[in-house]
Amino acid sequence: MMQSKRLNRRACLKGLGVSLGLPLLETMGWADTKGQPYKPPVRLGFMYMPHGVIMEQFWPASAESYLSAASHALQPLKPVLDQCLMMKGISGVPISPFNGAPHALELSTWLTATLPAADKRNQISIAISADQIAANHIGSFTILPSLELATMPQTWKENQEGLNEAYYSHCSFRSPTQAVPAEVNPRNVLNRLFQKQGAGGQSAQLKPLDRSLLDIVLGGARELRRSLPVSDQRKLDEYLDSVRSVERRIAAVEHRQKEAALEKAGQRASKRYDTDSAPIEIKIPEGDKRSEYMQIMCDLNILAFQTDTTRVSTYIGSTPNGASYPELGFNDQHHSQTHHQGDSEKIRKVAAIVQFNVAQFAYMVKKMHGLREADGTLLDNCIMMWGSGLEDGMHHERENLPFILAGKGGGAIQTGRFLPDTKGNQGDLLTTLLACAGIPNDRPVGIATKQLNEIRG
């Protein structure tokens, strides 16, 4: 009944898998650079903290004093403030009609600048996120199109306003209906990035044979899809999409290996300069200290960028539910402190939590600034954004979202400035960052209406 013509045709193809296309791979980015100095690619990284900040302890006092007098929150960034850019006045997406769901939306609107569909609130129905737009354009050059990291498992919790709980804990969306899960285990990240089968961790050691195997399985899955009702077909589409992604990833690995072999044989110019820093070392900590944990995740992010294993990353430093910071000397949950009602003790704790999170970002940025790449530093070729989806957790405002940008994006961004009167929204900012990374936008991100040209100085 379901005898498959496709399968027979496939079976006839010599060395299954040749039907797999590698869009862009040969035509852009990876083109032979013989004769010209290699220009490193621009990488984009996003790091998140929920619940907002204590505004007066976050923003610099003035544009003039930005470099000389760091605010409380910015203390950890002091040595690299000249590598950072701050813009005050970026507003978030107005969350009406979901006024009762500030925490479900702070993260999920952060990189989408879009509200979920009100009539499908219990499903995922939002928009592709900026990082995934970037991954679609520059992800096909690397072994991983994008890297998603999180400190806390993205587990199930009841949600606000009947919104799907994934909105709580996800910032990356491959498509309007598909949230991208983040990896929380550093060992798994390491294995996944570098194809290692380390003790304790589990990650696919992707083999060329797997690519052919997946191609066969994909054929069978398409047959199955045909026999299913529409609602089932939609479910299966996620599966098909995932299989294709993994196939592409295996192909990218093979391509990298081939390229490395050519470089080694002297038939192709190297993409590394002799002066480039060696890849950083990764030491996975034993304990469960939050700072150590976050720093190893940052290290992995750095290494992934440094080795051009991926060019796009997100790191959800914590999610709105349940985080506490015993390292700071108190056990209170982050969220409960942000509703401080003016209580100075709670404000102190929130400020400490904010500074702690900025410090982890600073750890990453400083390290990147210390790594040589081409004629500058790794950070010079990156755009790193740290931020929160609320202005202040006490009243859930979203008028002046806290952001810190670091890195020059290959020369597109003029750092060392604080722009206190920026007029724009989250979508404008994301659209601008994508443009700075050289990603052609055919449409603005979410609510964006313009680009923020002042970013270029």
Added chain:
Amino acid sequence: MIEESGNLFLDFPDPRHCDRPKGVSRSRAFCFLFCLATGALGQAIDHEARKAEAEAYFRGSVTPVIKTYCTPCHQNRRPTRAGVNFDPALKAPGHAAFTEQWKRSAARVKAHDMPPKEAPQPSEAERQVIIDWMGKVKYLSPQDPGPFVIRRLTKTEYANTLHDLFGVPTSIADSLPDEVSGEGYLNSLSPLQLEQYLAIADKVVQRIAAPRGAPPTTIERRLFGTAPEGPARRRAAAREIARGLARKAYRRPPTEAEVDVLVAAYDLAGRSKQSYQQSLHLMLKAVLVSPQFLFITPAGEANPSSGLVRLDDYQLASRLSYLLWASMPDDQLLGLADRGALHEPEVLKAQTKRLLDHPRSRALFDGFGAQWLGVGALAKQVFDPAVFPQMKPALRAAMYDEARLFFESILREDKSVLRFVDGDYTYLNQSLAAVYGLDKVVRGPAMRRIQLRDPNRGGLLGMPGILAATSFPNRTSPVKRGVWVLEQLLGEHVPAAPPNVPALDQQDRAAISRLTTRQRTELHRTNPVCANCHQILDPIGFGLENFDAIGQWRTQESNGERIDAAGQLPGGQSFSSPKDLKGILAGRANDISRNLVERLLAYALGRRLEGYDEIVVDKMMEGIAADDHRMRSIVNAVVTSYPFTHRRIEDNRRQP
């Protein structure tokens, strides 16, 4: 105090909110046809009459109230106030999309939370119209079992299935992300997960494969038999092996095309110069990354003209087995599916009994019970080590086990669900007995059944795991406990705290710090915005104030003030101790039972209940009440229910 309101959203897993996306198209004609086909004409007429009555009630009574008090703000214009808009619901009140809106609205109106106090207020009779509407709206729904969209196995189900198939330890799936079954985005699958499935498939193969040159392992012999001679015979043998493997792993007989796919994997290995044994391993790997293994899929193509269909017996076997055992159907279930007998109610009940009697039915607690009671997160919940140094992993595990063993005793011994409230025994080991002050009596780490003499203990309300799960890291939360009782036990809808909770008057902080938890919580009631809900919630929690944040009995608070556990419920019943409160709640057998039925049904279906499901539950409750609300009659009613055994499918032939 304010933080409690702000925190409400954090802590109450609610299976009713665990839904899978649901399509909306449905046809009333199918309903009528179905009733005829099943000989339920009488019921159909009954249903039609009720439906007509509900429509009349809606037009005559409900619509005027909504139009007078609600639509002035909540109407079809942008931006809608709080995202609530009654215009579409007024046009199609019975549409499943509005089920939640009606429930939430009724809960707010009932709590006098809506309309806001500055707006014109409805009379009590008018409020009652909205509340009564909740009992009638279901009759507008056409008969509909809901969709049963192909579902990916959960992490637990996947691990157990691998164990059953290949004898590998379930830890083989540890790298998959944690998830709770019954939840909405479970269905999704990412490239990362697929890579993990590939890696786990490799591990499975590594585990069962004999080293190169060594004779095959026992499991290889069981799966693959002995190798015949010659390529043609081997390929034929591989085909039969593929068929057998797929039948087990896909939990239904494979189609020829599905066997072809696996043989293609075998051939691929051959072309890569792999041995016969290695080729079979690659075939096995193909099985393990196929959608037919990772998802529960139907056995045959659905008839394109049928909208409401019975699940085929294989799907039913999987549904039943994954519900009660969190694993694949065993040979007996698959054998009954082969004979097409499983859907017969008596067969289904007998199999349910068999599965429940087996120790593997512990999966029902781990998957459902723990989520219902809210004890699933105890292991990771934060407790202040300075206040509760004893909350070590072993004690937390004992608290979880106490809830589990108690749940299982009611299930195994088929007791009435009322025992959840007024049971007079529990399960303790030494460290947990210390919380009860019984550590002189109970020694050692093993959990055992203990008859309780203290009437304040026994049942869920006196259980440390539940009392701890509804507390803050360093103190109790009467609000959380009140919400727990109302929602988890009685199945009531508690409106969420309003956004931007206004500040209580900033009174002298020193004075506040001297108040008891109760006195501080009572401040809610000085604020009219808070008072409406909190006068219902808080007293229930006050009744449990004798239990501290990890469930130890106390008569004084940490500040030395005496505990006042007295309170009054909205109905006027008053109490002065946990024992009294238990007695009052034990009088609400129907609510407790119905809540459990609804939660279990939602969990079993993997979606939110709506529309027609309410009618199904009404019908189920008749039989359950007649059987004294026994736990097994609840499980039986769920697994033989119409939505569990049927599905709605959308016609797909118009799709390319």
